[in-house]
Amino acid sequence: MTVRLSLLNAGQTELTDPxxxxxxxxxxxxxxxxEDPGYDESRVMHNGMFDRRPGLIVRCAGPADVMGAVRVARERDLLVAVxxxxxxxxxxxxxxNGLMIDLSAMRGVWTNPAERIVRVQGGALWADVDREAQTFGLxxxxxxxxxxxxxxxxxxGGLGWLHRKYGLTCDNLIAAEVVTADGRLVRASSTEHEELFWALRGGGGNFGVVTAFEFQAHPxxxxxxFGCAMYAxxxxxxxxxxxxxxxxxxPDEVTSRILFWTMPATPLLPPEVHDRDVLIVAAVHAGSPDEGAPALRPIGRFGTPLADLSGPAPFREVQRNLDxxxxxxxxxxxxxxxxxxxLGDDVLDVLLRRGLNRPHPRTLVHAPQMGGxxxxxxxxxxxxxxxxxAFxxxxxxxWTDADDDAATMQWVRDGFDEIQALPSTAGTYLNFSGDRDLDNAAKQAAFxxxxxxxAGIKRDFxxxxxxxxxxxxxxxMAR
Structure with missing residues (x-):
């Protein structure tokens, strides 16, 4: 057989059986x-909007495979996805048609409870981290x-339920092992390749393939x-x-968010919210449940909730609640x-109008709290x-139907433009962005x-x- 692969800038090349x-x-x-078994499974993304077909997939078993894949891409000038x-x-x-460097088999997590350090391979999911770290109360x-x-x-960047107390995920990164564009494996930290380490904390996947992360963990x-009240x-x-x-x-121990959504009719949820359009008010207190209970009690008192699911819960369960x-x-x-x-009244007005007029039951209007x-x-x-x-x-x-792509995407853009036009806006968060190509304004808003x-660090690496x-x-540009 022959495999056709896209080159980095233009054109294609072929690889024969030998x-x-x-x-x-x-x-x-x-x-x-x-042509191989497992190809279709390997290319599935979480976002069902994309049905892309790589020319070749390297499912890496470790850093050596990643280094080899990067070198092959460099030698043959191939388009690469990671x-x-x-x-x-x-x-x-x-x-x-490009070469996909797949780290999904590299999901190892190791915890050093004495130093509160968690080492994570580049293909791991947060469920993997939570399972290993929570074994040690971290x-x-x-x-x-x-x-x-x-x-x-x-x-x-990385925001979740703990960022007001302990910072963004990238703030807790203490070292990373990275395969750079020339196929080298380097370690980046506050004392090694310091500029690369700085860039990795929020600069995206521009600078190499991270094969391992080391994080500072917290008790x-x-x-x-966990606070969770669902209002009509x-x-x-x-x-x-x-x-x-x-x-x-x-206090910083509390991180909260609101979400407009339509609850499905599932036995996992109270009947009162089945097939209902709701406003979910949720929060987590990062301390003990005894400390957190009085702090989160008001969540169920902003009106008359359809359901109040607040109460102590295992942290791992909280992490899976929205899956x-x-x-x-x-x-x-x-x-x-x-x-x-x-969140001025003008922002709340847009949140309200957009939240009450969503184009699909699965569409969210979501406002996480920042600060701390x-x-x-x-x-x-x-x-x-x-x-x-602040938010x-x-x-x-x-949504689910491809025929709705254009209308729903425009609805999202219109909501974005409406918020962005208000005087209190500050920037954007690229992990919550569906745009494949960023214009200069989006880059400036983010960075x-x-x-x-x-750009200088990108040039160097x-x-x-x-x-x-x-x-x-x-x-x-080169210096």
Missing amino acids: ELDELRAMFHGPLITP RGGGHGIAGHSVCD AVPGGVVSTTGVAGLTLG VGPAVM AEDAEEVLPAWRDWTAGL FMFPKGQLRSYWKSVTVNE AVRRAGPADTAHGDRSA IVSIDGN GRNLDRL DPENRFRLNNNIQPA
Whole structure:
């Protein structure tokens, strides 16, 4: 057989059977072609909007395989996609006809409880981290969906249920092992390749393939206080201002968010909310349940909830609570987000109107609270950039029918434009972005003054922009 592969900049090349056999001998993990068993399973992304067909997949078993794959791509000038958890909304991790470097088999997690350090391979999911770390009563600030990939979340910033107490995921990164564009494996930390380490904390997958992360973990759980009240969506005009006022006085231990959604009719949920449009008010207290109970009690008192599910819960269970909203490969998704300095009445008005007029039951209007430890980091401390925002407003289009693509994506863009036009907006959060190609305005909104520094680091580690299927930063001109 012959495999056709796209070149980095233009054109295609072919690999014959003897060449494929030679490549197979290089790798410990399997080399998967479109004719091999498991090909279709390997290319499935969380976002069902994308049905891309790589020319070749290297399912890496370890760093040596990653180094080999990068060198093959370099020698043959191939287009490359890098897949960790495959959870990215923009679908960067799989490409048509290119070489996909697949880290999904590299999911090992090791915890050092004495030093509170958790080491994580590049293909791990947050469920893997939570399981291992919680065995020792520790947690790394991660996402709110346990199937999210560690790599993408970390490299793009990383917010979840613990960020107000312990910072973004990238703030808790203490070292990373990275395969660079020339096929070398380097370690980046505060004392080794310091500029690369700075760039990895929020600059995305621009600078190499991270094969391992080392995180600072924190004592959390095993049980935490979880607050969750579901109000009828039509009561949101009363509930939203009450929630906003409550968040203004919260300690850093509490991280809260609201979500407009339509609850499915499932035995997992109270009958009162089945097939109902709801406003969910949720929060987690990072301390003990006894400390958290009084702090979260007001969640059920912003009006008359349809259901109040608040109570102590295992932290791992809290981390999985939203998984059912995002079944792998079953939803088409397009998201855009805006950070805001305050939830003024003008912002709440847009939240309300958009939340009450969603185009599909699975579409979310979502506002996570920021501040706390996130805000205390300086804008140049990491590549993530400005930390001043008090909230993020994310318009999360999720739907099922391809015929609705254009209309739903436009609905998301219109909501984004409406929020962005308000005076309190500050920037954007690229992990909540479905745009495959970022314009200069989006890059400036995300990285601010850090963009020039990132372009310089990109030039130093990937001058040919081989790692370009991401929230791409062009390398600066040669000095």
